[in-house]
Amino acid sequence: xxxxxxxxxxxxxxxxxxxxxxxxxxxxxxxxxxxxxxxxxxxxxxxxxxxxxxxxxxxxxxxxxxxxxxxxxxxxxxxxxxxxxxxxxxxxxxxxxxxxxxxxxxxxxxxxxxxxxxxxxxxxxxxxxxxxxxxxxxxxxxxxxxxxxxxxxxxxxxxxxxxxxxxxxxxxxxxxxxxxxxxxxxxxxxxxxxxxxxxxxxxxxxxxxxxxxxxxxxxxxxxxxxxxxxxxxxxxxxxxxxxxxxxxxxxxxxxxxxxxxxxxxxxxxxxxxxxxxxxxxxxxxxxxxxxxxxxxxxxxxxxxxxxxxxxxxxxxxxxxxxxxxxxxxxxxxxxxxxxxxxxxxxxxxxxxxxxxxxxxxxxxxxxxxxxxxxxxxxxxxxxxxxxxxxxxxxxxxxxxxxxxxxxxxxxx
Amino acid sequence: xxxxxxxxxxxxxxxxxxxxxxxxxxxxxxxxxxxxxxxxxxxxxxxxxxxxxxxxxxxxxxxxxxxxxxxxxxxxxxxxxxxxxxxxxxxxxxxxxxxxxxxxxxxxxxxxxxxxxxxxxxxxxxxxxxxxxxxxxxxxx
Ligand SMILES: Cc1ncc(COP(=O)(O)O)c(C=O)c1O
Numbered sequence: 001x002x003x004x005x006x007x008x009x010x011x012x013x014x015x016x017x018x019x020x021x022x023x024x025x026x027x028x029x030x031x032x033x034x035x036x037x038x039x040x041x042x043x044x045x046x047x048x049x050x051x052x053x054x055x056x057x058x059x060x061x062x063x064x065x066x067x068x069x070x071x072x073x074x075x076x077x078x079x080x081x082x083x084x085x086x087x088x089x090x091x092x093x094x095x096x097x098x099x100x101x102x103x104x105x106x107x108x109x110x111x112x113x114x115x116x117x118x119x120x121x122x123x124x125x126x127x128x129x130x131x132x133x134x135x136x137x138x139x140x141x142x143x144x145x146x147x148x149x150x151x152x153x154x155x156x157x158x159x160x161x162x163x164x165x166x167x168x169x170x171x172x173x174x175x176x177x178x179x180x181x182x183x184x185x186x187x188x189x190x191x192x193x194x195x196x197x198x199x200x201x202x203x204x205x206x207x208x209x210x211x212x213x214x215x216x217x218x219x220x221x222x223x224x225x226x227x228x229x230x231x232x233x234x235x236x237x238x239x240x241x242x243x244x245x246x247x248x249x250x251x252x253x254x255x256x257x258x259x260x261x262x263x264x265x266x267x268x269x270x271x272x273x274x275x276x277x278x279x280x281x282x283x284x285x286x287x288x289x290x291x292x293x294x295x296x297x298x299x300x301x302x303x304x305x306x307x308x309x310x311x312x313x314x315x316x317x318x319x320x321x322x323x324x325x326x327x328x329x330x331x332x333x334x335x336x337x338x339x340x341x342x343x344x345x346x347x348x349x350x351x352x353x354x355x356x357x358x359x360x361x362x363x364x365x366x367x368x369x370x371x372x373x374x375x376x377x378x379x380x381x382x383x384x385x386x387x388x389x390x391x392x393x394x395x396x397x398x399x400x401x402x403x404x405x406x407x408x409x410x411x412x
Numbered sequence: 413x414x415x416x417x418x419x420x421x422x423x424x425x426x427x428x429x430x431x432x433x434x435x436x437x438x439x440x441x442x443x444x445x446x447x448x449x450x451x452x453x454x455x456x457x458x459x460x461x462x463x464x465x466x467x468x469x470x471x472x473x474x475x476x477x478x479x480x481x482x483x484x485x486x487x488x489x490x491x492x493x494x495x496x497x498x499x500x501x502x503x504x505x506x507x508x509x510x511x512x513x514x515x516x517x518x519x520x521x522x523x524x525x526x527x528x529x530x531x532x533x534x535x536x537x538x539x540x541x542x543x544x545x546x547x548x549x550x551x552x553x
Contacts, residue, residue: 347427349469351449355417355523367449381450381467410418411427411470 005305014391016041027361030396035181035340035387036365038234047294048287059286060260074286077293084296086217087243094242094276095284099208100130102227102242105279107134109252117143120170124149124157125377126180129370131206155183155332166199173202178210182369183332184340193222208232213311213338215304218243235295239288249275256281307390311339314388321401327408331378339388347411350382357403417519426470431463431480442539444532455536460485469529476533478514488541495534502530
């Protein structure tokens, strides 16, 4: 962290997010559900408008001015993503629809070609369904095993369990969340990469949450695969990213077949384009990709050091005020955690909490957060979750605490 | 805070249920589940009375309670009519006299995402009447 980090002028930044000035049920809109999807700054909205108004045609196809403009703008985003995560090359960046599609792409192509029946994939107990179900599907289709690494009571990876899961040498892929969308836990990714590599396994990281809150350096981590979605990073929906090391992508067969992913096509046979285009069949999400580029420009201009520092303060503040509320229990107490806080209350069900808060204009998420098995592991059926973004104010957390006090009194 | 939905009857019945708990013996049962929030409910018929086992939010619990009150002593045909009126109530928010205390749940109409919390006990009840315990609402959204 640079020492010269200026605190964020959050009030000023909020002016960039038109939706935040709305009222909900007559109350100021307190948006504490950025972990599900973040709000969009004007810069992103404008960039997408601009493409449609001034720069739009299909990409990689037309030998005309507009197509070249659109192709340049689209391909420039690949460079922005590569810089954002410090990839070794722009060709290591594959555009997908979202993190979910990125995981499925890896499971389908790398999983079926690099893994043999009997090899194992290991995930943890705190994965989003997106990093669990594709491996179940691979197991059923291809005969690989699926192993689950336990977490501790604090919501951190259990290293004994990790050792155990790797003991027989069958695990060839460790696929883990970089930051839990339920517990807020950051996983120690550098150490995990070393651990996996020493045992002949690859490491895939689900960065859907992590990418938003801190600078990510896939080369420093030495991750083999890294996936995330644009919409949580203040960008639009419909655009996601798969990073994979060049030598791995090179060996992977295509995911879907069609236009753009081929080198040459005959009636009976075709040859594949080089990565990344091999994995991008059909007309891509041109407008959304350009929107993601604007989102990356935006967060980098704000600065990850400042964002991380701001969110560290918010999280500390939130943990402090929430722990004052009688009967409220926060799930997970990892040492290294980010701005996602799940909780339950003694007499109020998560859905009742969410509904009552909503009436005060406060948006939190309630449910199983696409982590049903984790709910079972934690001994709850659902939780309420508050999650923060770069635009979140400490006052909004105070509003949450006041709202929760009311909920407590209603159910007391 | 507009807490109309959490009207005193709803809260009272959620917290102090009169028909809760699985009976030792019963004539029929039906169950429903909402995977999205983990809500589960089972309805048991004992003669012409009903009991429930509800695991979930206050709306689910109160709805199960008030439904058991309302269904007591009624036959399948009468219950079907009541179920229809209840469905109207939670969709439109319009109270109607034959629903009695069930009218306390009218406020749910303002919360479309919570509709199923209120209707889940009813689908479990219907399943118990149909003699198919697993036929209740089991949406896996
Ligand atoms: C940790 C984690 N992984 C994966 C996903 C899936 O993201 P998407 O639905 O954008 O594919 C999410 C989003 O909810 C998430 O929080």
